Amino acid sequence: MEEKCSCEPTEILIFPCSGGSNVGQIANQAGVKLTQDGMGKFFCLAGIGGHVSGMIESTKAGKVIVAIDGCPVACAKKTLEHAGFNIDEYVEITSMDIEKNPNLNPLTSDVEKVTQYLSTQISKRRGLL
Template identity: 35%
Template structure:
């Protein structure tokens, strides 16, 4: 499914822990369902010009951090970008566990919460307002 160009951009943690992979899974599902367009936070951190342009495009940003290290939020902040909506998954009961897979039931609950937030308080690029023109004094 193609994502509408005014939908939010979603960035997620995608480290090796169960919490990181849960965040990544949720972001992928938001992308696949057309709720948001996933972009690459590693590319933002790596100063990749095309990915920085996307991050600075003015589209709303959803940030999904798997743990209290808040790598996604910090990576964006390094470039002067603040997410419009930030989820720190520990606040939703997600535990960070090494060498374990994430709980799919917990992932479904987090996904439902993010989708519900987007339904009830949608993030979308503000419509461009026509600029007022001053009358010419000819």
């Protein structure tokens, strides 16, 4: 049976790795766009990595955790899992045929590709499709 929820966008927490590469910045920009589109709420991965208590508690209060990693090093996934969180939706951007490079100004088309994919996944989960 397909998993669905009735979560509000504010209960869907989005954690991009926001790394120093095109794919890290695609993750970041996709997180921004999903938040602006009302699909969820951009959250602070660094706060989780730093064990900031308020961030940990806010994350525990969330219902859906979305992690976006730029590459297989999987910093967002590892940071969240290290803090004891289960990830509900996940994408690793190089697995979408987007090659990693040092350019911090990623292609708009690549940002759109990742945003569209996650938007569909989150919509399915919310039963909006």
